[in-house]
Amino acid sequence: MTLISRAPRVEASVLDDGLVPRLHQELEEFLAHAPDTAPEVGGALADLVLAGGKRVRPTFAWWGWRAAGGPVEGPAADATVRALVALELLQGCALVHDDVMDRSATRRGRPTVHTAFAARHHRGRWAGDSRHYGDSVAVLVGDLALAWADDALAGAGLDPAALARAREPWRAMRTEMIAGQHLDLLAGARREESLEKALRVARLKTAAYTVERPLHLGAALADARPELVDALRSYGRDVGVAFQLRDDLLGVFGDTEVTGKPVGDDLREGKRTALMALALGLARTAHRPHAARLLRDCLEGHGVSDRTVTEVGELLRDLGAVDAVEERIGSLVEQALRTVDLVEPAEPVRLALGALAAKATERRW
Structure with missing residues (x-):
């Protein structure tokens, strides 16, 4: 069937x-x-x-x-x-x-x-x-x-008219996906530690082609009014970034049965995630040079063993980086749902978008 x-x-x-x-x-x-x-x-x-x-x-x-x-x-x-x-x-x-x-x-x-x-x-x-x-x-x-x-x-x-309307989000989605991937590579090559740049990568590499542009594509196929497209895209950006932030946490603390990848892979690969950028900033603010050095060693891929993964995980919690990311995820989801409410969608749609935001960002999906 x-x-x-x-x-x-x-x-x-x-x-x-x-x-x-x-x-x-x-x-x-x-x-x-x-x-x-x-x-x-x-x-x-x-x-x-x-x-x-x-x-x-x-x-x-x-x-x-x-x-x-x-x-x-x-x-x-x-x-x-x-x-x-x-x-x-x-x-x-x-x-x-x-x-x-x-x-x-x-x-x-x-x-x-x-x-x-x-x-x-x-x-x-x-x-x-x-x-x-x-x-x-x-x-x-x-x-x-x-x-x-x-x-x-x-x-x-x-329908030919629907296919023509689909071209804008489809073109944008493919280009943004590649641009985000390039920025991710560039961040590693340049040893960037900026939270702002990590969030920009999340916006392009994940949010745009995971949530924002798919919503845009579906809405365009149905000939949505411009204000609805704008609201859906705004919702999609917020939920998409929150989705990536959850992925950052799963990359350190996740269950292999859920992620399909070994726990700690992001650390072993030296991923320049928002979680690591936040942690580095907090380590500097707290004047903890040893913590900052351990985080940088991970970003450089220097000897990241299973023991290191465990140690860094404990450090991320101790510094407050995990709590900070969780708080940002919650704020992004709340903002996304407020945006949707402003365009007053039909009740089934509103409930579905709320459920999807929860599934995507709590990773019960």
Whole structure:
């Protein structure tokens, strides 16, 4: 049973668990029409996208559609649901490339694409460098995901006027995703410690393409009035940044069963997160040079063992950085919900956006 035929359940459950079989169907169609040289690359992408995930972006896009008066059922709703597959493919592109840049070994509890292909090269004793081969194939898998995302949106059967309206948020989402990723790389290269810059990365790398632009896309498909689009985007920026702040906390304190990645990976990778920027500022204010030095060593990736992860976690709590991030998450969510209330959406939409904000920022998703 596809997502389209189960559209009414979206209203009741908020999360649309019918997206997975629909995505299977779409990807199978893509694979069936792929050139003979593409099955391994396409198969790796299909495995990643179908392996799990929270389907956050399609869900927010659906509620952008509903907020603007888009129907639950009918041809327009069916085409909109098909278009949402593009968001999962775009996410696949981001994940594959992000894992290469971060040198991540696992994703969703499985080897990352570049790791899996490097291992295949090594087992086969093929010519050349295994790591280079794995990275190269991962680049192709990510590129294919981006190409298929465009194909999914263009081929969803949208009304020509709706497809034209979708172009603005779709173009912006792809560009902002790449800009945010570049800023993240730049922060590490320049050894930046600024909270303001860390939040800017969160705004572009996560908030824009996770919440803000999916909402914008869904609303645009339903021909939303400008003031509603502005309100949804404002809500999306706040909830999206809060989502990233929660991710920062999970990167240090999270459960591998929830995150799909080893606990402490952000510390081992020297991530320049808002959490670490806040902690450094608090260490300086409290005149604790040893604490500041330990935090900087983590940012530089100097000997971050399991013991170091535990020690830094305790330090982040002791400095008050964890409490400060939790407080900011709460403030952002409250501000987002106030913004939504100002445009007085229908009761089901208002309740759904409230529930989604809680799920995204408390990570019960």
